[in-house]
Amino acid sequence: MNKSNIENKIKSLRQELNNLNYKYYVLDDSDVSDFDFDKKLKYLNQLESENIEFFDENSPTQRVGGYINKGFKNSKHLNRMYSLDNTYSKEDLLDWEKKIKKILGNDDIEIEYTCELKYDGASINLKYEKGKLVSAVTRGDGTIGDDVTSNVKTIRSIPLVLNGEHKDDFEIRGEIIIPISDFENINTLREQEGKELFKNPRNTASGSLKLLDTTEVSRRKLDCLLYHVVEEVGGDRTHFNKLNKAKELGFKVPKDVVKCKKIKEVFEFIQKWETKRHDLPYETDGVVVKVNDLNLQTELGFTSKSPRWAISYKYKAEQVFTKLKSVSYQVGRTGAITPVANLEPVELAGTVVKRASLHNEEQIRKLGIKINDTVFIEKGGEIIPKIVGVDLDKRTELTENINYISNCPDCGSLLSKKDTDAKHYCINTYTCTTQIIGRIEHFISRKAMNIDGLGVETIKGLYEKGCINNFSDLYTLKYEDIINIDRMADKSVKKLLKNIELSKNITFDKVLYAIGIRHVGVTVAKKIANNYRSIDSIMKSGMEELVTVDEIGEKIAKSVVEYFENKENVDIINKLKDSKINLILEDEVEKISKKLENTVFVVSGVFTIMDRKELIDTIEGNSGKVSGSISKKTDYIVAGDNMGPSKKIKADKLDVKIISEIEFLELIK
Ligand code: AMP
Ligand code: ZN
Secondary structure, three states: OOHHHHHHHHHHHHHHHHHHHHHHHHOOOOOOOHHHHHHHHHHHHHHHHHOHHHOOOOOHHHHHOOOEOOOOOEEEOOOOOOOOOEEOOHHHHHHHHHHHHHHOOOOOOOOOEEEEEEEOOEEEEEEEEOOEEEEEEEOOOOOEEEEOHHHHOOOOOOOOEOOOOOOOOEEEEEEEEOOHHHHHHHHHHHHHOOOOOOOOHHHHHHHHHOOOEHHHHHHOOOEEEEEEEOOOOOOOOEHHHHHHHHHHHOOOOOOOOEEEOOHHHHHHHHHHHHHHHHHOOOOEEEEEEEEOEHHHHHHHOEOOOOEOOEEEEEOOOOEEEEEEEEEEEEEOOOOEEEEEEEEEEEEEOOEEEEEEEOOOHHHHHHHOOOEOOEEEEEOOOOOOOEEEEEOHHHOOOOOEOOOOOOEOOOOOOEEEOOOOOOOOEEOOOOOOHHHHHHHHHHHHOOOOOOOOOOOHHHHHHHHHOOOOOOHHHHHHOOHHHHHOOOOOOHHHHHHHHHHHHHHHHOOHHHHHHHOOOOOOOHHHHHHHHHHHOEHHHHHHOOHHHHOOOOOOOHHHHHHHHHHHHOHHHHHHHHHHHHOOOOOEOOOOOOOOOOOOOOOEEEEEOEOOOOOHHHHHHHHHHOOOEEOOOOOOOOOEEEEOEOOOHHHHHHHHHHOOEEEOHHHHHHHHO
16 A cells, blocks of 8 residues: 555544544444454454554544553643532422522413433533544633543543534533443452442542543543533533534433423423432432523523523432341452441342441441441442441440451361451461362352353252362362252263363463463453463563563562462463463464564553554464563663663663664564
């Protein structure tokens, strides 16, 4: 292809991907598979990185992150961002209506309102010039906010380019939120990786906007719901019309917005969503009522803090009280102990609640709760309710202190707690039955080896009979071992054996996750697998080298090293090897050239144009080799930001050439 053909191809791919993106993230109606989408995006990325003169900061390739913010600049809002006055009752709302009628000087005027849900996240002001997103700034103090443009670009539902042709500037406001299910997924992963849990979706959304690493932001699955167009738009001068225009431009405006002819209809809207809001994918804590007519809005104006033409109605946080009957303790597969509150059953937001997680000892101490106390429980973003406080007035002499256990509820061994951990652990790893069974359950789970048809009762039965001691024994199980256990039918046993056999095809990154190293969740396992490519090179690696892999901190690195220092684990790995489990990442990259044949690279640091994986794929795609550590055989080190210091020293010592990402791209040009 000549340059102008390449440029056209790049432009048409960008347009196509923008459209697909819009269909998928804004309209919720996808007509392309993830696989095809990724393939197109990869192709665009390749064309862009081979032709850096056509770089465009609003290309869909820029959504995946890869850029590290150096901090956030202050930015002054062209138009002040106000907050909203709150009301909590119908009476308050009627008073508000009376007040605005008085200001308008007409007690008989019929005012038309719009009702929207109040989305609970962080507000953002988006600015477009000639149809292209140029800035995204947080509310801040209303006058000055933080410029978080690079992070906001990763949000798929925000158009980087507006639909249609645009000469003028355009400003629009919305709320950055995180859907409840994504919030929960993040916390599940954080729990696996031993990180502190996030409190609620709102804080997670606003915290994510201020992350320095855009790749991490792009992983947070943020979304943006738009509620206010600053500019004049054509058509009738109403708020409702503006929201429709925003939709046409490609923004996500929730479809639940309604026009109300009378305040009575506003009450109906409020009532309808009182319970229905719990079925929404995101959190809402109220309703925002706005005067629809823009001329009336202008007449009403603003107070020093908020518009007079809008008001929010806040739902009361759903809280109930009940009695804390007892605390029980669960042992996880890593030995982590989780205390669970057993409650007098009580109804909350449509479900009967009997238990609540207490996370750890510190949490119990912070809450100051005792057995038999009357406690308040609330449903936040999480599905599992939490205890938020205690009614000390209701405390009687029947209350008892919670004596946190010191021994494992399963095997009775003394628990250990390190200062760096929030939880207590049973360290009796190889004889504590709950942990052994838990590790096998984890090994066969869907995101791991995906072995279907093996229930926990069967695992227990096989373990008690001595047929399996750990998950590596699954691969030597025989038909006779299983058929006698747990009344399994002939057909089910054969199917199970087939599923075990099939799991030998599972790729190395998933195997690495399946073996259950503490703090190594799905994403971390992928990172490590992509970097090291085989279990042997991970086992040979040390702390110092592991921490140079992005996102691998000391805690994870230490846990990996400790895992492989343990002889029992090494035996398990060897047995997996004998059973032909994938302990090497198969080369799945298609070779597109031989330009880098016989050239050995080491990749270190954080990159801007490509992410690490893409860089490695590009090297291998051009027939180069990627090694995990520097040696005399290394030809080049491709260094990004934050290259590991020990690598630098070693490179200098062995006189290996260090090149930048751009220089690398020159190599394969
Ligand atoms: P508050 O933070 O309680 O003062 O409420 C004002 C904030 O509510 C605004 O800054 C917006 O970020 C947010 N908000 C959420 N949903 C809406 C909506 N539908 N209309 C206007 N503001 C909204
Ligand atoms: Zn134990």
